[in-house]
Amino acid sequence: MRHHDVLIVGGGNAGVSLAARLLRDGAPDVALVESETVHRYRPLLNYVGAGEAVMASLERAASDVVPDGCTWISDRVVSVDLEPTGEVPGPVVHTGGGPVSCRALVLCTGLEEDWDATPGLAEAYADGWAASTFTIDGVTRVWPALSGRTRGRVLFTVPPEPAPCAATALKPLFMACDHWRRAGVLDDIDVTVVLPRSTPVGDGGTDHILGAAFASYGVAVVRDARVTRVAPHQVRVRTPAGEVELDDVDFAHVVPHYRAPDWVVRSGLSDGSPAGLVDIDPETLRHRAHPAVWSIGDVAAVATPPSGGALRKQVEVLAHNLAAAAAGKDGRELRRYDGYTVMPITTGRHELMLLEVDRTGRRVPTVPFPDLVRPRHSTWLLDRYALPQTYFRRILRGKV
Known part of the structure; x- marks a missing residue:
């Protein structure tokens, strides 16, 4: 042995x-x-x-x-x-x-993805009208499905914990909405997001910024909810008020549950x-x-x-x-x-906020200034370009 x-x-x-x-x-x-x-x-x-x-x-x-x-x-x-x-x-x-x-x-x-937790979701991925940036097989289908859309209904979900950095499921939502606004088609697209709890991340100041972003893009928010079943172009969501059927969904960015x-x-x-x-x-x-x-x-x-x-x-x-x-x-x-954990969330295609908290939810910023919770282009550059280089050159080599 x-x-x-x-x-x-x-x-x-x-x-x-x-x-x-x-x-x-x-x-x-x-x-x-x-x-x-x-x-x-x-x-x-x-x-x-x-x-x-x-x-x-x-x-x-x-x-x-x-x-x-x-x-x-x-x-x-x-x-x-x-x-x-x-x-x-x-x-x-x-x-x-x-x-x-x-x-x-x-x-x-x-x-691992728990496909059995959401009946019909694996079939929706296979049929091509659902995908997410959390899955290797589905991620390359997301942008072609979102970028060319000019009308219809699009659904996004934030997965319940545990999940790999669940809050980042908001990134594709906000980047897509920014793209649609710039293309002049946002008003013709019905965008809905399903949150697993009452607020996006559980931090008052951050939730206020994200709430303002939802309102700015006209995103309908379903709170304290999770997807329970998926049928062709239909998504069933359990809420505190009962089951809700979302029909005529053209594309669903539904993140699977994990285990x-x-x-x-x-x-x-x-x-x-x-x-x-x-x-x-x-x-x-x-x-x-x-x-x-x-x-x-x-x-x-x-x-x-x-x-x-x-x-x-x-x-x-x-x-x-x-x-x-x-x-x-x-x-x-x-x-x-x-x-300690960190939640990087884009609020536009090239702006990002960075929330750092400990186990109690208390903010523990790595640097005292500037306020990284405020969305910034510089923070987006850090997340998109600097951190990947740091990851491969230093983190994976045990130097950080």
């Missing part, structure tokens, strides 16, 4: 940047399980869906981003055995190619929630019942909305805690993650 000191499952932002950070800190043996051969900078998907980027700009070969010194296991996980035996002192991960044991197991799998991989639940690692998130202490990032297991990223129950910015903080905390645990230090010497 193969054995590694630290075994990371998932080769996205969380897994690769953590592996790089551990190796830079001197970890002797780090392995990464990832079956995908293409690595993607997912925040740019929203710009692909707005005609502002192409897929090639966000994709790299996985072999180019796995850090030097890291063992890449190109395989899929089937299950995890958590109870150590005399011969195997730690968890055992079962892959298609066989078992791999480890001292410390880190789960960074991300989330953890099935094997997380089957292996006894989940928190018991419908999404099956990994049951960790949200501050130390250590599993509540299995001290050799840790988790960060979208799949981890960190009690804060997932985002790429959150991962930078989580990687810093977890890298320290893994080293502390290996040295035999007790829980008092572990660092704590405060739940």
Whole structure:
């Protein structure tokens, strides 16, 4: 049986940047399980869906981003055995190619689309009248469907948590509305957005700005709601007042619901929630019942909305805690993650706001000035051009 000191499952932002950070800190043996051969900078998907980027700009070969010194296991996980035996002192991960044991197991799998949660949605994607910037197969269909539209009804949704940076589902809505206004056709398009709660993001000042943007573009807002069923050009939405049928929908940017991989639940690692998130202490990032297991990223129950910015903080905390645990230090010497996360939302094609909050919802801006919640062109430039370069050149190399 193969054995590694630290075994990371998932080769996205969380897994690769953590592996790089551990190796830079001197970890002797780090392995990464990832079956995908293409690595993607997912925040740019929203710009692909707005005609502002192409897929090639966000994709790299996985072999180019796995850090030097890291063992890449190109395989899929089937299950995890958590109870150590005399011969195997730690968890055992079962892959298609066989078992791999480890001292410390880190789960960074991300989330999977839960198509069964919304009957009819997969068929609507296949038929071509629904798609979203959150799915690799559907993102390239979004801008052609939106940019050429001159009339009709268009529906957008923000997915309920957990989801990969759910608030960014507003990006394609606002960028499309800006485009339609500039083209002189916005008044002929009926735009509706379905929000999973009463406000867009839960921050008073930010919600006020977004509410003004909805009103400026004439967007109808359905609050405290979620899509429950999709039929041909028809979307059913559950609201506090009951079920609502939205008919004659020409295009639906409906984001699917998300859940953890099935094997997380089957292996006894989940928190018991419908999404099956990994049951960790949200501050130390250590599993509540299995001290050799840790988790960060979208799949981890960190009690804060997932985002790429959150991962930078989580990687810093977890890298320290893994080293502390290996040295035999007790829980008092572990660092704590405060739940920092960030929500970048465009309010026009070239303007963006940046909300940074901790787990309690308190604003924790990275810089005190200027106020990044105010939509700015400079912040849009940062999000569209500077951050992707920082991601590939520094974050994935464990330098941030």
